[in-house]
Amino acid sequence: MTTSVSRPSPSATVAFIGGGNMARSLIGGLIARGAAADSVRVADPNEATRRALAADFGVAAFAEAAEAVEGASLWMLAVKPQVMREVCTTLAPRAQAERPTAVSVAAGITSTQLDRWLGGDTAVVRAMPNTPALLGAGVTGLYANHRVDAAGRERAQALLSSAGATVWIDDEAQMDAVTAVSGSGPAYVFLLAEAMEEAGIAEGLAPEAARTLVLQTILGAARMLNESGEAPAELRRRVTSPGGTTQAAVETFESGGLRGLAARAIRNAAARGRELAAAND
Numbered sequence: 099m100t101t102s103v104s105r106p107s108p109s110a111t112v113a114f115i116g117g118g119n120m121a122r123s124l125i126g127g128l129i130a131r132g133a134a135a136d137s138v139r140v141a142d143p144n145e146a147t148r149r150a151l152a153a154d155f156g157v158a159a160f161a162e163a164a165e166a167v168e169g170a171s172l173w174m175l176a177v178k179p180q181v182m183r184e185v186c187t188t189l190a191p192r193a194q195a196e197r198p199t200a201v202s203v204a205a206g207i208t209s210t211q212l213d214r215w216l217g218g219d220t221a222v223v224r225a226m227p228n229t230p231a232l233l234g235a236g237v238t239g240l241y242a243n244h245r246v247d248a249a250g251r252e253r254a255q256a257l258l259s260s261a262g263a264t265v266w267i268d269d270e271a272q273m274d275a276v277t278a279v280s281g282s283g284p285a286y287v288f289l290l291a292e293a294m295e296e297a298g299i300a301e302g303l304a305p306e307a308a309r310t311l312v313l314q315t316i317l318g319a320a321r322m323l324n325e326s327g328e329a330p331a332e333l334r335r336r337v338t339s340p341g342g343t344t345q346a347a348v349e350t351f352e353s354g355g356l357r358g359l360a361a362r363a364i365r366n367a368a369a370r371g372r373e374l375a376a377a378n379d
């Protein structure tokens with residue numbers, strides 16, 4: 099496993115198939131980091147989506163995937179798992195003729211499926227970003243099949259690094275765990291924020307005060323995790339005065355089974371990734 103942050107190549111053309119939330123985050127990151135708008139092409143059937151992407155980023159947006167891939171050697175497949183097969187089979191003749199590197203962000207869908215749907219012998223990268231990509235503060239797990247050469251890996255990494263850090267995964271089966279931990283992970287933090295906010299209000303705080311206290315606490319704690327070099331358990335220990343308030347709360351979380359609950363949640367998310375692959379084969 100290697101973790102890195104690198105710069106996108108500004109020149110090579112990238113085609114996004116699907117211009118929804120995740121594509122928007124990645125396109126925004128690319129443009130913000132200096133990629134030329136005319137090096138990014140997008141396909142989306144939704145006219146309002148196309149108009150918004152063209153207006154916000156100056157990229158060319160098309161209704162048909164076949165138009166978007168014109169001249170692009172990197173294809174970013176950013177559609178839902180449920181439509182990935184149809185999108186790929188439509189593009190298969192182009193994939194066979196042009197031999198692009200195909201990068202999929204879809205949860206669950208395997209490189210073997212993508213390769214088969216694109217006609218075979220395809221260079222496939224699976225990428226699992228997350229929504230903080232919008233701020234360049236995301237993290238992406240990456241897996242490449244054996245058809246992807248060093249240049250293809252470098253290009254895929256450069257593209258995703260516009261969204262934040264990247265982590266290469268050698269064993270594709272672990273991509274479902276990546277999805278469960280970091281792909282879905284921002285939602286767990288948002289859920290915790292919701293719960294803490296509601297609890298603060300129940301204790302008598304004004305809603306605005308509760309929100310500010312919670313979000314600055316999460317921001318500050320995340321920065322300490324990132325910047326202190328200390329393990330989470332050590333940082334927690336330093337907050338927890340013996341016999342104090344934190345101990346009362348942490349013991350409540352522990353006796354309520356928080357760790358087991360987190361393990362089950364992440365196991366279920368990973369299992370759902372495998373189900374998505376099977377259900378959309």
Ligand SMILES: NC(=O)C1=CN([C@@H]2O[C@H](COP(=O)(O)OP(=O)(O)OC[C@H]3O[C@@H](n4cnc5c(N)ncnc54)[C@H](O)[C@@H]3O)[C@@H](O)[C@H]2O)C=CC1
Nearest residue numbers: 116117118119120141142144176177178179203204205227
């Ligand atoms: N939202 C998230 O936090 C993350 C999402 N993903 C993956 O990203 C993929 C896209 O997710 P979102 O962007 O959240 O969904 P979304 O629904 O916002 O975007 C999907 C887009 O695909 C378009 N689309 C539908 N059929 C199409 C076709 N035939 N050709 C071209 N475009 C088509 C839709 O109009 C829509 O704009 C999914 O596979 C998901 O698993 C991965 C990591 C995180």
Ligand SMILES: O=C(O)[C@@H]1CCC=N1
Nearest residue numbers: 204205277281282283
């Ligand atoms: O919920 C999902 O299926 C997608 C994949 C990871 C985050 N969102």
